[in-house]
Amino acid sequence: MGLSGETLEKEWTWCRRCTALIYTKRFHRSACVCPDCGWHGPLSARQRVHQLFDEDGWTVLEGVHTTYDPLGFVDSHPYPHRLAAARDRTGMDEAVMCVRGTIEGRGAVAAVMDFRFMGGSLGSAVGEAIVRAADTALEDRVPLVLVSASGGARMQEGVVALMQMAKTVEALTRLDEAGILTVSLVSDPTYGGVAASFATACDVILSEPGARLGFAGPRVIAQTIREDLPEGFQTAETLFENGLIDEVVPRTLLRSILGRLLAVQQTPTEDPPETPDPLLRDPALLPERDPWQAVQQARDLRRPTALEYISLILEDFVELHGDRVRADCPALVGGVGLLCGRPVVVIGTEKGHTPQAMAGRNFGMASPPGYRKAGRLMRLADKLGLPVVTLIDTPGAHPGVQAEQQGQALRIAESLRQMAELRVPSVAVVIGEGGSGGALALGFADRTVMCANATYSVISPEGCAAILWNDRDEAPTAAAKLGLDSRSLMRLGVVDGVLSEPGEGAHEDPAAMAGALRGALIHTLRDLLALPEEELRSRRHDRIRAFGAPDARLAEEVIG
Structure with a gap:
């Protein structure tokens, strides 16, 4: 016996996409989603x-x-x-x-x-x-x-x-x-x-x-x-x-x-437990290393990436996408999550590990849409009163024709302005390569720390060698001159602390490295969150003002 039209209407539902006939009670149990094609009714x-x-x-x-x-x-x-x-x-x-x-x-x-x-x-x-x-x-x-x-x-x-x-x-x-x-x-x-x-x-x-x-x-x-x-x-x-x-x-x-x-939107019910500060803050405690070797270690494809650190140090992370204008840059990731119960905004450059993944991420080189996305997340952090954490691992901003046509330089400058104007604490962490203005666009923070095998430089050693020696093979010489290793950077006052790495590098024990990073962030943010907004911004101004100051006494006073 065939079904009447009335019975069909009451007991069965047609999927508007694949035209499958679905038992109505089953359709409602599945929140009105077609079990065959996924159509959302x-x-x-x-x-x-x-x-x-x-x-x-x-x-x-x-x-x-x-x-x-x-x-x-x-x-x-x-x-x-x-x-x-x-x-x-x-x-x-x-x-x-x-x-x-x-x-x-x-x-x-x-x-x-x-x-x-x-x-x-x-x-x-x-x-x-x-x-x-x-x-x-x-x-x-x-x-x-x-x-x-x-x-x-x-x-x-x-x-x-x-x-x-x-x-x-x-x-x-x-x-x-x-x-x-x-x-x-x-x-x-x-x-x-x-x-x-x-x-x-x-x-x-x-x-x-x-x-x-x-x-x-x-x-x-x-x-x-x-x-x-x-x-x-x-x-x-x-x-x-x-x-x-x-x-x-x-x-x-x-x-x-x-x-x-x-x-x-929630307010932490209690502060994180007191833990020892895992950061080394004296350059003398860091061993002298061959700068070119430091470059190779920073570029090691086995190193934990930004997304891997985020998954290990944050609870309930939700990645947010898009610049709300034209694109979602895969080289720049970010979102919101809980750091030991405290809501934070995290932004990072993401490379990936395999050649295919790296190509899909533009080798960690952000484009203008990426910096616009970072700007969106900074504004959200400012609105909600959430600290900003940035994870930096990039050879630099994307150098393509399209990036230039979309105003790459303007977007980096705007990112620097936004970080300067933040009303909330910010911590920048160099987890691998810190290359040029593309890295600094996420690095202008109240505190800057780095992993021991990471690097931070005005230009890549190869780029420096090509310009100054007209020979890219002089990259090791350039690396030695640029002061890009963690010991040199702490001595210059560019970074405030360094995280030791296990064995041959962070990739040997990513969980332990993430635990140390988590502890460093909790410790650093506890200090920054205790500061009134005006004092926070005043200290940020003084800190950046001291870099390269003609008056050496001013630099020593501010940087330490």
Whole structure:
């Protein structure tokens, strides 16, 4: 006996991507994700809240119920009739549901849109509800999570709906000023006034797989420019490749990722335990080494990379991507995590180990999008009051034609300016090569430390030899002249401390090396966090002012 249409509709669901027939109860158990192709089906606002928030860990905020009709708008039906029909069909007062509660045990306020209610359109009541949610987050001092699903501003309210774009962004600006984290979750679809306001004005932008995000819809664009649109146009995956969103997260992982992000808003309950300072601070305690040998050791492909150190020293790390302009530089990585329970922002240059991985990372040489991404993360650290840790391992900034066309020098200068203006403590760690301005762009910090086998130099020995001796084979001679080894750098006052390495180098025992680095960061940050902001910045100014100062007494006084 065949299934009736009514039975099919109730008991079975069609996947809109692969057209598979899915048992409806199974589909709902899998959070409306197709088990065959991974298509993420739409969720109602209430389903979304149940999916993200802890069980029995949320309450609904008072809604905004209105029949506001500023234009007396009528198409085939009067606007108030459309509102009434949407309310009857969805059981919601409006196209957004606002709640407060906990996600993975951490407090949050959320505004969740529902596309079933007039296409999730942004009208005055929706805008007011989102602003009230932001006010609640500000009052509770907890992060705000915004889940979007919308076709854009509500046409029936005319320019009043348009003004909701500015109204919601202004509310987010007040959260910026108060240091409250904002997270956007883009679901399918998100267009128009929502895409061009609160959905993309947050600190972190996550998206579900396949979700579409854009200002103008594809049909409007195609009709306007009369061209075929590229495959994957406006999808989350394309936006991620173009550096416009932080991550594409499968629905089943969203709650976990959000919980880890919300942790950066928490205040440590206690200071880390007192431990001995693992840093050597006297050059005499470091053995004299052949500088060229130091260069070879710093370049050893077996050395732990930035991402490996991050995985060993931080808990709940979430990598953030993209410069929000055009790309995600693979040579520069960063994100947020917990260092012995204290939230920090970490930024690093990443090389990889194998030739293939190194080529994919541009050999650790950051491009302008990479330095813009670093700038994003520094601004986030400043907003949230989080210390900044940078991990440096690069032969220098990327020297390509495209990098120059995109303003490589300007981006490095801007990175230096941002590090100079930070209101939070910063620690730079040279873990391998520290090459030229590409390294210094992440190295202008309150404290600079380095691993014993690392190097830090104005130019590579090969580059110096080619310029001054017109012979790259003179690189060992150049290395000896440049003072790039850890002992020389500590003597010059460029670095404040050096971490000993096990045996032949950090690669022999990465866990032990990471443990020493973790201890050094905890010890150094404890001292810096005790300083008032003005004193922190004043000391930073004095420290950098002393380098190469004509008055040797000034240099000795500041550097030590």
